[in-house]
Structure formats: C-alpha cells, structure tokens
Amino acid sequence: MLELPRSASAAPWWNKKERCSSVDPEGREIPTRIGNAELGWNHFSGRHNIRKCDLVNIPLGGQVDKKDGANLEYYGYVTNRAHGTVKIVVKARYARKTDDGRYDAGSGKKIGVITAYCKGMQKCPNWVNQ
Known part of the structure; x- marks a missing residue:
C-alpha cells in the first residue's frame, strides 16, 4: 500500500462551532468555540468544571484585566452566601491563530476563549454552575 508523507505541522482537529459569544x-x-480537549468549551467544561456560558460571558463583558499582544485575560466573580466567592479567569486569544500556530480559526475569525477556570483550584466547585 502506498502511503503519502504526513505533514509534520498538521494542526490538531478542533470544533470551530461557537457555543457562546460575548x-x-x-x-x-x-x-x-466547542474546541477540543486542549482549548475551548470541551477543554474547560470537563477539566475545570465550568458548564454555563454566563460564567464565561460575564467576565468577557468587562474590561480586559491583563493583555499581552492578542492574549487577553478577563476576571469575574461568582458569589454564593453559603460558599463564599470564587474568582473566574477567562483567557482568550483575539487573533486568527494561536501563539504556536497549531490552531487556525479561519479567515476573518478569532480563536476566542482558550480556557476558563476558578483561580486557585483545579476544578470549580459545583455550586458555581447553579
């Protein structure tokens, strides 16, 4: 069987469909974007337990808290009387491609949210999704 040479820089598969937007x-x-296990909704909804668009969109509705070129960070807070306050960090890439060039959103599109998480913890507590 004839095998074609593979490109060493083949981009990983990811779902570019938008799950939410702000x-x-x-x-x-x-x-x-829905993304995959490395970036986007599929990454942070499983790994960091953020399962509501509001938990991403509310920080994105505020000013940029940290900027490094096309890499943006937004901060937001979730408060619950019984459990206290948790800081939500949303990292976004406002460019067509990721820094490493592995992901490309397509002409005229932006990568968008790469990850979101609760500051200081591996997984957000379940109550933030209520």
Missing part, C-alpha cells in the same frame, strides 16, 4: 466594552466579539 462582546467586551471595547467592541471585541469573543467567541467560545
């Missing part, structure tokens, strides 16, 4: 105060539309 616009920050500076007018940047930032999608949260």
